[in-house]
Amino acid sequence: MHAIPKTINQTGKRVLARISTWPTIYFSIGLLVVFVVLFTRGSRGFLSPYNLSSILGSASILFAVGAGVTWAIATGGIDLSIGGLMSLVSVIFIVTVGTIGYWAFLLCVLVGIIGGFTNGLILARVQIPSFIVTLGMGGIFTSMAYLISPRALSAPAHTFGILDLVNGSTMGVRNIYIIAVLVFIVFFVIQRFTVAGRNIFYMGSNIRMSWLSGINVVQSKQLAFMFSGVGASVAGVMLACRQYSGYPTIGNVYILTAIATVIIGGTAMTGGTGGVLNTLIGALIMSVLQNGMTVVGIDVYLQQTILGALVIAIVAISIDRKKLAVIK
Amino acid sequence: MSTEAVVELTGVTKTFPGVVALNKVDFCVRYNEILGLVGENGAGKSTLMKILIGLYRPDAGQIRIRGQLTTLKDPESAGRNGIGMVFQEGCMIPNLTVCENLFLSHEDGFMRHGLLQHKMIRSAAREVLARVGVTFDPDTVVQTLTPGEQQMVEIARLLWLSSLYEIANPVLILDEPTTVLLEDETKRLFEILQEIKQHASVIFISHRLEEIVENTDRIVVFKDGEYVTQLDPRQAEITEIEKLMVGKELTLDHFWVSEQGEPETDQPEVLGVNGLHLKGKFEPISFSIRRGEIVSLVGLVGSGKEEICECLTGTVKATSGRVAVAGKELRLSSPGDAVDNGIGHIPKERRSAGLALDMSVMDNINLLVLRTLKKRGFIRRRLEKANALKWVTEARIKTPSIHTKSAHLSGGNQQKTIISKWLSSSVKVLILDHPTRGVDVGAKSEIYGRIRKLASSGMSLLIMCDTLEEDIGLCDRMIILKDGRVVRQVQCPPDQKPTPLDLIDAIV
Numbered sequence: 001m002h003a004i005p006k007t008i009n010q011t012g013k014r015v016l017a018r019i020s021t022w023p024t025i026y027f028s029i030g031l032l033v034v035f036v037v038l039f040t041r042g043s044r045g046f047l048s049p050y051n052l053s054s055i056l057g058s059a060s061i062l063f064a065v066g067a068g069v070t071w072a073i074a075t076g077g078i079d080l081s082i083g084g085l086m087s088l089v090s091v092i093f094i095v096t097v098g099t100i101g102y103w104a105f106l107l108c109v110l111v112g113i114i115g116g117f118t119n120g121l122i123l124a125r126v127q128i129p130s131f132i133v134t135l136g137m138g139g140i141f142t143s144m145a146y147l148i149s150p151r152a153l154s155a156p157a158h159t160f161g162i163l164d165l166v167n168g169s170t171m172g173v174r175n176i177y178i179i180a181v182l183v184f185i186v187f188f189v190i191q192r193f194t195v196a197g198r199n200i201f202y203m204g205s206n207i208r209m210s211w212l213s214g215i216n217v218v219q220s221k222q223l224a225f226m227f228s229g230v231g232a233s234v235a236g237v238m239l240a241c242r243q244y245s246g247y248p249t250i251g252n253v254y255i256l257t258a259i260a261t262v263i264i265g266g267t268a269m270t271g272g273t274g275g276v277l278n279t280l281i282g283a284l285i286m287s288v289l290q291n292g293m294t295v296v297g298i299d300v301y302l303q304q305t306i307l308g309a310l311v312i313a314i315v316a317i318s319i320d321r322k323k324l325a326v327i328k
Numbered sequence: 329m330s331t332e333a334v335v336e337l338t339g340v341t342k343t344f345p346g347v348v349a350l351n352k353v354d355f356c357v358r359y360n361e362i363l364g365l366v367g368e369n370g371a372g373k374s375t376l377m378k379i380l381i382g383l384y385r386p387d388a389g390q391i392r393i394r395g396q397l398t399t400l401k402d403p404e405s406a407g408r409n410g411i412g413m414v415f416q417e418g419c420m421i422p423n424l425t426v427c428e429n430l431f432l433s434h435e436d437g438f439m440r441h442g443l444l445q446h447k448m449i450r451s452a453a454r455e456v457l458a459r460v461g462v463t464f465d466p467d468t469v470v471q472t473l474t475p476g477e478q479q480m481v482e483i484a485r486l487l488w489l490s491s492l493y494e495i496a497n498p499v500l501i502l503d504e505p506t507t508v509l510l511e512d513e514t515k516r517l518f519e520i521l522q523e524i525k526q527h528a529s530v531i532f533i534s535h536r537l538e539e540i541v542e543n544t545d546r547i548v549v550f551k552d553g554e555y556v557t558q559l560d561p562r563q564a565e566i567t568e569i570e571k572l573m574v575g576k577e578l579t580l581d582h583f584w585v586s587e588q589g590e591p592e593t594d595q596p597e598v599l600g601v602n603g604l605h606l607k608g609k610f611e612p613i614s615f616s617i618r619r620g621e622i623v624s625l626v627g628l629v630g631s632g633k634e635e636i637c638e639c640l641t642g643t644v645k646a647t648s649g650r651v652a653v654a655g656k657e658l659r660l661s662s663p664g665d666a667v668d669n670g671i672g673h674i675p676k677e678r679r680s681a682g683l684a685l686d687m688s689v690m691d692n693i694n695l696l697v698l699r700t701l702k703k704r705g706f707i708r709r710r711l712e713k714a715n716a717l718k719w720v721t722e723a724r725i726k727t728p729s730i731h732t733k734s735a736h737l738s739g740g741n742q743q744k745t746i747i748s749k750w751l752s753s754s755v756k757v758l759i760l761d762h763p764t765r766g767v768d769v770g771a772k773s774e775i776y777g778r779i780r781k782l783a784s785s786g787m788s789l790l791i792m793c794d795t796l797e798e799d800i801g802l803c804d805r806m807i808i809l810k811d812g813r814v815v816r817q818v819q820c821p822p823d824q825k826p827t828p829l830d831l832i833d834a835i836v
Contacts, residue, residue: 193706195698202695205684212643212681213695213749214667272686 024266024274027317028281031264035285039292046295053174059287060180061238065254066261066279067187068116068231071224073262075204076271077123077130079225082232082258084141085115086251089236091145094153094246101162108237109230115141116229120222130225138255145248152247155240166241176238183234187227187276200224205272260311261286269315333392334359334497334529335380335411340389342375349375351553352389359497362521362530364544364561366537368573368770372553373533377501380531381413382406394497410495412486414479414502422471427453429470430485434492456488457481460520476513479505480520487524500524501531506539507765507794510629518543536795537566549573574770582773583801584780588822595619596654598788599671599757601640604649609635610812612649617757617788622779624791624803624820627835632812633792637759640790641673642666653756667696672755674746676762678739682746685735689727690716692734692745696753719748723778740771747778758782760791764798776802796828796835808834 039046065082072079089108097104115137123133155163168175190197203210203220211217235254240246265282267274289310293303333356342350350372357363367373378384379391382400391398393409400406420429427449431438438449453466462480470478483500490498502521506514521530521543534540540547541561549556549572556572595618605612610632617623625633638644640651642660651658658669666673675681684692693716694701701711716730723744727737734745743763750758763779764772779802783789793799799806800820808816808831816834818826 189706195707198691198698198707202684202687202691205687206680208681209675209683212641212663212673212675214662214664215695216664268686270686272684 024268025278025281028264028266028278028285032281032285032288035288035292039288039296042292042296046292051291051295055284055287055291057174057176057242058290059283060176061235061242062254062257062261062286063180063280063283064183064238065232065235065258066265066283067183067276068228068235069258070187070262070265070267070274070276070279071200071227071231072130072134073259073267073269074201074271074274075130075221075224076207076269077221077224078259078269079116079119079134079228079232080131080255081115081119081134081138081141082228082235083251083253083255084138084145085112085229085232086236086239086254087246087248088115088141088145088148088251089233090240090246090250091148091153091248092246093237093240094155095148097159097162098156101159102165104162105165105237108233112229112231112233112236113226114229115233116226117222119229120225123225124218124221134225142248149246150248152245155244155246160244163241163244166238176242179234179238183231184276184280187231190227191275196220196223201272201275203271256307256311257286257290260307263311264314332359333357334394335499336392337376337379338390338392340376340379340386340391342379342384342386348553350379350386353553353555355548355555357499357529357531358546359529360525360527361545362525362532362543364540364547365531365533365550366535366540366547366569366573367550367556371550371573373550374503375553376550377413377503377531377533380406380411380499380501382411407489408493410490410493410498412489412498412500414482414486414500414505420470420478420482423469425467425469426457426464426473426481427466429481430456430466430488432485434489437492456484459487460484460524461516474510474513475508476510476517479509479517483520483524487528490528497528499529499531501533503533504535505532506534506536514539537569538795541566541569582776583798584777585801585822585825587777587780587784588804589620589784593618595621598654599640599790600650600652600655602650602652604636604639604651605647606632606635606639606644607647610809613814615807615814615817617790619788620783620786621805622783622789622791622803624793624799624806625809626792626796626799626806626831627809630811631809631835633809634761636809637673637761637790637792640666640671640757641759642671667753667755670754670756672750672753672758674743674750674758674760674763676765678742678746678765683734683742686733688731689720689725689734689737689745690730693719693730693748693752695749715752719752723748723751724774738771740767740775743767743771743775744778747775751782755787757788757790760789762792762794765794796831800825800828800831806831810835 045051065086069079069082089111092111093104093108096107100107119134119137122128123130166175166179170178199210199215199220200223202215203217207217236251239250261282262279263269264285265274265278267278289307290303293306294300335357337353337355340350340353353376355376365373375384379386380400382402382405385401391400398409400409406412430453431449435444438445438452450466457463457466460480460483462477464477470481473481486498486500505517509517524530532540532544541564544561547559547561547564547569549559549569551573559569597616598619599617601616602614603612613636625636627633635644639646639660642663642665645661651660653670656669658665660666679685690712694712697715698707701707701715703711713730720727720730725741725744725748727741734742737745760779764775767775779789791799791802793802803820806818806820807814808818818831820826
C-alpha cells in the first residue's frame, strides 16, 4: 500500500543484500590487501621498515581502543566516551607517573574500568540509550581532564625509563605491539571461550530472546561497556607514553577513528556480529589508510573526507536493514 | 458471481538468486469473489501478492487488469489500479489516529483555503468506517486498537482509496488476517468480507483451511512456485487440499495420537502451581503437571492463559501464589529464575523473541548449554559443533550447515532450532506458546511428532495452540479458562478425544 516507503533502486538493493551475506572478515581482509597494494604502487617508501613500524605503532593504539569499543558495538550500542576517557587517562598517567612509577599503569586501567563500569551502570540500570549516556560521560571525562590540567603536561625526564614499558622493545619486538597482542589475546579469549563473552553477543543479536533465555542482560551490558573502558584506558596510556605528554584533547580524534576501525573491521552497528579479530583487521586498514594517504601525498584535510566517506560506504554495505525498524 | 477476470496473470515468472519463486504462473481474480489462496510456506503466495501490489516486478509474463495490459511498478500504481493489501503485521503508523491513518498522504480533498478541515475529515472517517461496520471514534490512536480493529481500518482505507480513484471493483489482498483475531472478530471479518464482495474482490490467504473452505468462493492451490489447481469449496475436502499443498499423503494420525501414552497417575508431579494469581488478569489457579504429561491451556484471548504462562516463565511477576518444580519452590522474578530451575519457554513471536537471527544455527542451539561445553574452563569449538550436529540430526533441521545464519532457515526449521535449544538443556517443564504458528502443513506434522517424543522422554509440557483441534489432538489433559477462571478440566486420553463441539460452549 501507499504507506510503504519507496525503497531505493531495487537492483542496487539486491546487490547490496547479496554482498552482505558474505562473511565480513573476508571483505575486510580484501580491503586491507587492496589498500596495501595501492599504496605500495603509489609510493616506494610505503613498505620501508621505518614506515611499516610507524603504521603498526598507530595500529596498536587504534586496536586497543577499537577492541574495547567492539564490545559496546556488539551489544547494539555505541561508546562515545572513549575520547574523553583516553584524554583523562593520559593526564592522570602523566601527573602520577613521576610519583608512583609503574603503579600509574595499573591506576589508569583502574580508571578505565571504573569509567566504563559507570557507563554500563547508568545505561543498563536506568535504561537510557548508550549513545546519550556515553556522550554525556565523555563530556564529564574531558571536563575532569581539564580540571586536573587544562594545559598539556610533559612527562618528567626521570620517568622516561618507566615510559619504556610502552616505548621500548623486548627481544627485538616493540613493546607497543606486545601490549596490543596482549589486549587481543585477553579479549579474544573472553569473546570466544567464555560464557560471559558469548552472552554479550547473544544479547546484541536479540536482547528479548536473550532475556527470555535467562541471560542476565543488565550484567552483560555492564561488562561490555567496562571492556570498552579498559580498551580506551590502555590506549590512553599508550598514547601518553608515545607522545611523552597528556592533555585534555588528546583522545578526541579517536572517537571517529576507533568507531570507524570497528565498523571497517566488519562488526555491525546493529550488534551481535563481528568481534575483536575483525577489529584487528580494521585497525590495520585504518592505520594503512591514514599513513598511506600521507605517504602518497593526499592533502591532510582531504583525508578526513575520504575516511568519512569510507565509513558511510562500509555501513551501507554491511548494515542489516531488516533489523532496524526505522533507519534513524 | 461473474466469471470474468478483474486481474489476470499469464505466464508470470519470478526468480531470486538460486530460487524460482514463481514458475510460469497463470492466475486470475474474478469480479465479486472471495478467492482463497493456499499453499505451504515457500509455495510462492507472498511473491505473487508482492507482484500484484507492485513490490516485485515479474521477470516474465503479463498482468492484465480489467482487460488492460498493465505494469505495476510500485505500490502507488497498484493502488491507482485498485489493488491493495492488508499485511499480516499491519501497516499503519501506530501513534497516529485512525483518521490520520485512513487518509494518510491523500488529505488534499479535505483542504479549504490551504488548511486541513478536521471536522470534515472526522465525518468522512466515520462514514468510511461505517462501510466496514465499525463505529469507534476516528480520533482513537491506532496502537490502542485491537489487531482486529486495526485490520478493519486498513480495509476501510483500501476501499476508500479505490473510491477516490474511481475504481469500480477493487481487489483486496488479506494475508493471514485471522491469525491475530479472536474468534468473534474472525466471524465479523467474514461477515464484512461477504458484504464487501458485492462491490469488490478479495484474495484471502490463510493456513487455516477450515475457514478457507467455509468462507471463500473459489480455492486456488499453489505449490513450489506453481499453480496446482483450483477447487470449489463446496465440494473440497480439507484432507484433499492438504494433500495438494504438500504433494503427498499426510499421515492420518496427524497428532501422533498412537504414541500418546495412557494416563499414568503414578508418575511424579513435576510442575506444581498453587494459588497463582495475577491481579486483574486471572484468579488464583492451582494445577500440576506430571512427568511426561502434556497439559493444554485453552481459552480465548483475555481468558488469562497467556498471563499464566508469563507468570510461570518469570516474564511477569505474579501477585501471589506458589510455583514449584520437582517439589522445589521457586522465586520467579525474571526469566533467568525460571530457566535456572528447569522451566523452558518457546515463545509465540519466533523471530523477535526466539532466535538470534544473525547468529548461526549452532550458536542458537548451544545458547543454554555453553557452560557445559567447556574443557578446563574454556568453551571448546569441538564440543560446540558436536552438540549442534547432534541436534540438527536429531530434530531433522534442514540447513546447509550448522554455521548457516538462523535467519536463512524456513519457519518450521527455525522452530525446530528453538525446540532443540531447549531440549539440549535440562529443562523439566517446557511451555510451548503456539508452537506451529506460521509453520506449513508438512513441518507442523513433524513438530507434533517432536512434541509427542518430548513427552514420552519424560518432559512435562504446557501448551497453547493455534486451533482447538491441535490442543485436543496433542494434550493428555486440558484446562479451559474463561475470564481468568478455570471453567473446566477435560481428560483427553488417546481413545476418547473430545470434539471441538463438546468444548466450545465452555470456552466462549
